[in-house]
Amino acid sequence: MNSEKGWSKRVLSVLCCFMIMSLLCECEANSSADTAERLSSKGSHILVAYFSATGHTTSIAEYAAEILGADLYEIIAEDPYTEADLAYYTGGRCDKEQDDPGARPGISGFVEHMEQYDTVLIGHPIWHGQAPRIISTFLESYDFSGKTLVTFCTSASSGLGSSAKNLYGLVPENAKWLESRRFPIGAAEEQVYEWLDEIGLAAEAVKKGMTIQVTVNDQTRTATLSGNASAAAFFDLLLNGPVTVEMHDYGSFEKVGPLGTSIVRSDEDITTTPGDIILYLGNQVTIYYDVNRWDLTLLGHIDDATSENMREFLGNGNPFVTFSIPK
Numbered sequence: 001m002n003s004e005k006g007w008s009k010r011v012l013s014v015l016c017c018f019m020i021m022s023l024l025c026e027c028e029a030n031s032s033a034d035t036a037e038r039l040s041s042k043g044s045h046i047l048v049a050y051f052s053a054t055g056h057t058t059s060i061a062e063y064a065a066e067i068l069g070a071d072l073y074e075i076i077a078e079d080p081y082t083e084a085d086l087a088y089y090t091g092g093r094c095d096k097e098q099d100d101p102g103a104r105p106g107i108s109g110f111v112e113h114m115e116q117y118d119t120v121l122i123g124h125p126i127w128h129g130q131a132p133r134i135i136s137t138f139l140e141s142y143d144f145s146g147k148t149l150v151t152f153c154t155s156a157s158s159g160l161g162s163s164a165k166n167l168y169g170l171v172p173e174n175a176k177w178l179e180s181r182r183f184p185i186g187a188a189e190e191q192v193y194e195w196l197d198e199i200g201l202a203a204e205a206v207k208k209g210m211t212i213q214v215t216v217n218d219q220t221r222t223a224t225l226s227g228n229a230s231a232a233a234f235f236d237l238l239l240n241g242p243v244t245v246e247m248h249d250y251g252s253f254e255k256v257g258p259l260g261t262s263i264v265r266s267d268e269d270i271t272t273t274p275g276d277i278i279l280y281l282g283n284q285v286t287i288y289y290d291v292n293r294w295d296l297t298l299l300g301h302i303d304d305a306t307s308e309n310m311r312e313f314l315g316n317g318n319p320f321v322t323f324s325i326p327k
């Protein structure tokens with residue numbers, strides 16, 4: 001009898017343990033799912049983290065992540081801001097937080113692998129001329145030593161003011177801050193690109209292997225852009241929409257055609273390889289299917305190109321070649 005009781009006690013305690021463990025696992029799974037939902041990862045070395053209460057900063061953050069091929073993370077308040085909280089000059093929650101430089105509203109979730117990012121962009125609305133205090137919480141939650149940081153913001157009318165500089169003291173001194181930008185509500189992607197280009201991040205992203213598409217008839221191949229100002233300018237051009245170039249054979253080693261505009265040259269003594277996308281004289285674009293040596297600008301290279309597959313891709317006649325940014 002006693003041993004039966006002992007056995008059922010043991011079964012009961014095993015069952016209890018099992019239930020507790022599955023509950024714990026479920027909580028853990030939910031919390032990492034929450035974290036994952038807030039982070040849209042492309043495995044980039046650049047992170048765009050943003051807080052947005054009414055959605056205006058979201059679109060700027062999305063443009064920046066798209067241009068830079070960056071991961072995107074939404075900073076979400078543990079205690080969500082209600083309409084009443086956001087009503088300013090009412091003595092409500094936001095007014096109180098902004099009045100108190102020590103306020104640190106909690107964040108729900110976290111960036112699991114902050115160490116993978118060397119550059120972090122931080123987006124926020126302007127609240128009473130400053131970043132919301134939840135941005136201070138974010139900056140104090142991770143080790144930003146040695147990282148490149150930059151803020152961007154949206155506001156109804158206020159400028160950047162001291163909003164960016166007031167955050168500098170919250171991270172280690174060896175973090176490198178780039179110049180912040182305030183955007184008006186509804187700013188366009190081109191404005192975001194211009195800013196990223198000015199602070200050197202757009203070219204930096206290109207340098208790290210930005211891809212474009214090259215289409216002839218119904219065949220599309222991907223190409224990786226080079227790390228030079230010309231490749232950044234070419235990418236900038238494609239941001240306005242796809243560019244189609246009618247090409248013809250030249251010298252039995254390339255197809256060439258007019259770009260329709262001039263972009264900055266970064267000429268070097270180059271020995272071409274099949275698949276090279278070259279800028280010639282600043283206003284013509286060529287695709288190589290064989291070898292040549294000249295002072296040329298290497299815009300990029302079609303992935304997995306060989307002399308044979310480039311000849312086949314470009315065909316015998318005068319192809320219309322379309323360059324575009326992948327959707």
Ligand SMILES: Cc1cc2nc3c(=O)[nH]c(=O)nc-3n(C[C@H](O)[C@H](O)[C@H](O)COP(=O)(O)O)c2cc1C
Nearest residue numbers: 052053054055056057125126128129155156157158
């Ligand atoms: C509490 C609070 C304070 C604000 N203070 C300012 C301000 O000082 N200057 C300004 O131009 N806009 C101010 N705004 C407007 C927001 O900056 C603007 O609507 C912003 O684009 C909102 O971004 P979001 O939609 O990403 O939250 C304030 C908004 C709130 C809710």
